Amino acid sequence: MAPKIKDVAQxxxxxxxxxSRVLNGEKYVKDDxxxxxxxxxxxxxxxxxxxxxxxxxxxxxxxGVIVPDLTSSFYSTILSSIEETASLNDYNLLVCNIIEDxxxxxxxxxxxxxxxxxxxxxxxxxxxxxxxxxxxxxxIPIIFSSVRPVDHKFISVIIDDYEAAYxxxxxxxxxxxxxxxxxxxxxxxxxxxxxRYVGYRNALKDQRVRIINDYIRxxxxxxxxxxxxxxxxxxxxxxxxALFAVSDxxxxxxxxxxxxxxxxxxxxxxxxxxDGSQLTELVRPRLTSMEQPIQDMGKITVNTMIECxxxxxxxxxxxxxLGHKLVVRDSCKAYQQER
Amino acid sequence: MAPKIKDVAQxxxxxxxxxSRVLNGEKYVKDDxxxxxxxxxxxxxxxxxxxxxxxxxxxxxxxGVIVPDLTSSFYSTILSSIEETASLNDYNLLVCNIIEDxxxxxxxxxxxxxxxxxxxxxxxxxxxxxxxxxxxxxxIPIIFSSVRPVDHKFISVIIDDYEAAYxxxxxxxxxxxxxxxxxxxxxxxxxxxxxRYVGYRNALKDQRVRIINDYIRxxxxxxxxxxxxxxxxxxxxxxxxALFAVSDxxxxxxxxxxxxxxxxxxxxxxxxxxDGSQLTELVRPRLTSMEQPIQDMGKITVNTMIECxxxxxxxxxxxxxLGHKLVVRDSCKAYQQER
DNA sequence: CTGAAAGCGCTTACAG
DNA sequence: CTGAAAGCGCTTACAG
Numbered sequence: 001m002a003p004k005i006k007d008v009a010q011x012x013x014x015x016x017x018x019x020s021r022v023l024n025g026e027k028y029v030k031d032d033x034x035x036x037x038x039x040x041x042x043x044x045x046x047x048x049x050x051x052x053x054x055x056x057x058x059x060x061x062x063x064g065v066i067v068p069d070l071t072s073s074f075y076s077t078i079l080s081s082i083e084e085t086a087s088l089n090d091y092n093l094l095v096c097n098i099i100e101d102x103x104x105x106x107x108x109x110x111x112x113x114x115x116x117x118x119x120x121x122x123x124x125x126x127x128x129x130x131x132x133x134x135x136x137x138x139x140i141p142i143i144f145s146s147v148r149p150v151d152h153k154f155i156s157v158i159i160d161d162y163e164a165a166y167x168x169x170x171x172x173x174x175x176x177x178x179x180x181x182x183x184x185x186x187x188x189x190x191x192x193x194x195x196r197y198v199g200y201r202n203a204l205k206d207q208r209v210r211i212i213n214d215y216i217r218x219x220x221x222x223x224x225x226x227x228x229x230x231x232x233x234x235x236x237x238x239x240x241x242a243l244f245a246v247s248d249x250x251x252x253x254x255x256x257x258x259x260x261x262x263x264x265x266x267x268x269x270x271x272x273x274x275d276g277s278q279l280t281e282l283v284r285p286r287l288t289s290m291e292q293p294i295q296d297m298g299k300i301t302v303n304t305m306i307e308c309x310x311x312x313x314x315x316x317x318x319x320x321x322l323g324h325k326l327v328v329r330d331s332c333k334a335y336q337q338e339r
Numbered sequence: 340m341a342p343k344i345k346d347v348a349q350x351x352x353x354x355x356x357x358x359s360r361v362l363n364g365e366k367y368v369k370d371d372x373x374x375x376x377x378x379x380x381x382x383x384x385x386x387x388x389x390x391x392x393x394x395x396x397x398x399x400x401x402x403g404v405i406v407p408d409l410t411s412s413f414y415s416t417i418l419s420s421i422e423e424t425a426s427l428n429d430y431n432l433l434v435c436n437i438i439e440d441x442x443x444x445x446x447x448x449x450x451x452x453x454x455x456x457x458x459x460x461x462x463x464x465x466x467x468x469x470x471x472x473x474x475x476x477x478x479i480p481i482i483f484s485s486v487r488p489v490d491h492k493f494i495s496v497i498i499d500d501y502e503a504a505y506x507x508x509x510x511x512x513x514x515x516x517x518x519x520x521x522x523x524x525x526x527x528x529x530x531x532x533x534x535r536y537v538g539y540r541n542a543l544k545d546q547r548v549r550i551i552n553d554y555i556r557x558x559x560x561x562x563x564x565x566x567x568x569x570x571x572x573x574x575x576x577x578x579x580x581a582l583f584a585v586s587d588x589x590x591x592x593x594x595x596x597x598x599x600x601x602x603x604x605x606x607x608x609x610x611x612x613x614d615g616s617q618l619t620e621l622v623r624p625r626l627t628s629m630e631q632p633i634q635d636m637g638k639i640t641v642n643t644m645i646e647c648x649x650x651x652x653x654x655x656x657x658x659x660x661l662g663h664k665l666v667v668r669d670s671c672k673a674y675q676q677e678r
Numbered sequence: 679c680t681g682a683a684a685g686c687g688c689t690t691a692c693a694g
Numbered sequence: 695c696t697g698a699a700a701g702c703g704c705t706t707a708c709a710g
Contacts, residue, residue, distance in 0.1 A: 002455075002478075004703055015681045020705060028679050045476060050453040051393045052703035056686045060390065070419040071412070071617060080409040083436045087443065092450060095434045097422045104426065111431060114389040116341075137384060139341075223621065252621060259623045278410060282562065282591060283622065284598045343687055354697045359689060367695050391687035395702045680710085687702105694696085 003044040012040035023048055054116070061091050063305060064112035066105060068124040070097045072222075072249065073277040074294065075123060078146060081298025082121065089306055091118070102128045109134055118309045121301055125149045125189055141308035141315065145301040146292070148191040148319065156319045157301045159292050161191050164324035165199025165246070168272050168290040171326055172242045173207040176335035177270065180204065181215035181233050181240035183226055183250045192221070196246045196274070215240050219250060226253025234261055241269060241335050248273040252283055255331070270332035276325075285330035293322050342383040351379035362387055393455070400430050402644060403451035405444060407463040409436045411561075411588065412616040413633065414462060417485060420637025421460065428645055430457070441467045448473055458644045464488045464528055480647035480654065484640040485631065487530040487658065495658045496640045498631050500530050503663035504538025504585070507611050507629040510665055511581045512546040515674035516609065519543065520554035520572050520579035522565055522589045531560070535585045535613070554579050558589060565592025573600055580608060580674050587612040591622055594670070609671035615664075624669035632661050 005023075009016045014033055021029050022037045029037075040046070054060040063086055067075050079095070086093055094117060096108035109131065112120055119140050125147040127135075135142055136153065148156040172180050182200045187193045197216075204211050214236050219225030226245055230253065233240060245251035251273030255265050265271055265285055273280065276291025300320060308315035344362075348355045353372055360368050361376045368376075379385070393399040402425055406414050418434070425432055433456060435447035448470065451459055458479050464486040466474075474481055475492065487495040511519050521539045526532045536555075543550050553575050558564030565584055569592065572579060584590035590612030594604050604610055604624055612619060615630025639659060647654035 002452075005705095006703080016704080017681055017706085018679090021680085024705080030679060033680085047449065047453050049394075049455060049703055050450070051390060051399065051455055052686090053705075054390045054686095055388075055394055055688090055703080056705045058686075070422065071415045073410070073412075076410045076415045080436055083409065083434065087435070087447070092454070093434050095422065095432050096426070097419055108426070110386065111389070113341075114386050115431070116388060116390055256621070256623055279621070282595070282618070284595055344689095345687080355688080356690085356697055357695090360696085363689080369695060372696085388687055391702090392689075393702095394687080394704090395689045397702075681708105682710105683706100683708090685706090686704085689700105689702085691700090693698090 002049075003046045005046075005048065007044055008037065008040045008046050011044060012036040058116075060116050060118055062094055062115060062117040063091050063302070064094045064096065064108070064115070064117040064120040066096050066098060066108065066120070066122045066124065068097075069099060070095075073279050074146075074247070074249070074275045077277060077294045078123070078298045081295045082145070082302050085299045085302035089302070091302070091306065098124070102131065106131055106134065109138075113138060119143070119305045121145050121305060122149075123147060125191060126186070141305055141312070143301055143305050143308070146294075146297055147189070150190050155304070155316060156191075157297055157304065157322065158191060158319060159322050159324045161195035162199040162202075164274070164290050164292075165196035165244070166203040167199075167324070167326060168244050168274065169200045169203035170207060172244060172270065172272060172332065173203065173209050175242070175270065175332060177242035178209050178335070179212065179215065179238065179240040179242065180209065181236075181243045182217070183229050183243060183245035183254060184216065184218040185221045185246050185250075187218060192246055193218075200244060221247040221250060223249045223253035223256075226250030227257045228253075230254035230257035231261075234258070234263075239269075242332070243269060243271045244274075245271065246274045248275045248277045248279045248287060248289055251287055251289070251331075252279055255283060255287070266331050266333040270335075272332055276327055280327070280329060288329045288331045289327055291325045291327045293325075296322055341388075342385045344385075344387065346383055347376065347379045347385050350383060351375040397455075399455050399457055401433055401454060401456040402430050402641070403433045403435065403447070403454070403456040403459040405435050405437060405447065405459070405461045405463065407436075408438060409434075412618050413485075413586070413588070413614050416616060416633045417462070417637045420634045421484070421641050424638045424641035428641070430641070430645065437463070441470065445470055445473065448477075452477060457648045458482070460484050460640055460644060461488075462486060464530060465525070480644055480651070482640055482644050482647070485633075485636055486528070489529050494643070494655060495530075496636055496643065496661065497530060497658060498661050498663045500534035501538040501541075503613070503629050503631075504535035504583070505542040506538075506663070506665060507583050507613065508539045508542035509546060511583060511609065511611060511671065512542065512548050514581070514609065514671060516581035517548050517674070518551065518554065518577065518579040518581070519548065520575075520582045521556070522568050522572075522582060522584040522593060523555065523557040524560045524585050524589075526557060531585060532557075539583060560586040560589060562588045562592035562595075565589030566596045567592075569593035569596035570600075573597070573602075578608075581671070582608060582610045583613075584610065585613045587614045587616045587618045587626060587628055590626055590628070590670075591618055594622060594626070605670050605672040609674075611671055615666055619666070619668060627668045627670045628666055630664045630666045632664075635661055
């Protein structure tokens, strides 16, 4: 078995209290004792048990993270940023990948609680009633990252989805498009679903572009649904000349569908995505997208979390709204009357 | 604070021992007591502290995972499979994303040790001497997944990289190609680097296709390096008619480079990738690839790990070699003499 | 500056 | 079938 503090104490000829003191960098330990202890630690290859420490300190330095889909380019990037920031601050991540599996989510939330994590970061917003009531009972910081649940007990780190969708749509109108389709997400989502949809509608309204219901479809943010819905849109008569998809994944799915139908982006149809994920640079043509500050989002989520953990009094009571940015690449072009 | 076992005992009017017994599903507890305890647990919303349990059980049900890059399509997929299998078996994951950062890796390995994780899964093979000696001292199961380090103290779950690369290259020769380029990985990698390279060479040799050193380049498995190296290859005179890239990411980078140079895949150059990641279906043309059984790899890694943890005696002493499979999509075509 | 003792929240022989 | 007590590996008043 791994050596324990007692072994170190014996070897160094001091009490465990003294060993504990040098372990925790306290002053008030004579230099010679400190040296002896350090040597004993070295020789034994001793590393204190985080488990035992957590028990007495009542702090685990663990943060539970709930991700909807690890393989998504958006979530894996934000998770990566979360991990980096946590690591920098000596926090560790317990990661749960829930694939639309409410039972698994509830089970993990229970595990997080049993593990006595110091805080929980959640990246999806379709909370079941059971889950909602469970997390309401927890008395640890819970922060939503990149999404916002309906109840306002918890803080979110997000962008202004309405504005972002508005700006994305407006960009297409400014290119002269008048038949602009919309690939939306789940309307039960307060954030990405509803706000982005309303942003799209209002932008068209304000720009005096006709809203055509047949051009509006809802999916699940994933590539496949983008592909399938695009197929439907291509059947519209006349077909749209531009498309705003509320995720890059959907946008890429749509691009692929268009390609498979022997049409061209952006010549036949302009496309703008949403998220600014790595995909935008991977596809051809490169995808113009409304970019979320993914890196910052992860970083700020963790920093806020740590602030909440270490100083509950000063923790923010309001959502943190980050800026969005249109990044123009090659998937949109001005609408040409003559074709 | 959260209620403890003592609170439950008091409320139910029994000893903590009895509460512990019903918690752990032991028999030999009278039904009426059991009922009382269960009710007390319910009313208090009690959940046992995993921390305290771990301390006495000397088992944390934690598995540390070291990933080279969370945002990579390959690793996020395998991690996702690892997570799923672990969760099914009531194990939790401590995830560390090392981005070529040896210091971070060592730090995390230390954390894993302090956390007393039950086992460690590592997904990269370029071990520094310091790290090597550290993990050699650990007396918990360590399994390498999808990679194989030089020393054979540890088990790997992998495919036969030599055979897979051989088969991929052979496929191109069978399509009639005679100028077949190679985009390799880091030659310090025992697995993906060296074996795949030798597989490529031997396939060409056996098929009596000339090996042209100028067509052979080494990168780092990532998209950007695929792009950059392809640029070099395009400058070759005559240029290759086919390419085998040892990762899908590199293959996609190469495809993009070809596209940006106004050439066509597969008409001008055929490309075969390696991994069978999600990217293969995302790009156009869809990428033919030598597929690793990514899902199985994750699953088998975890199952083997759990076997090692629970039954050290019966744990395998040899690498687990899984099968590879060529998946033909649209990025390769037969070589036409007349062009 | 140093150490003996209590305690963190559990489980597990041991005794009854 | 049930409970008192010891112990898991630490930290932290408390006393000296």
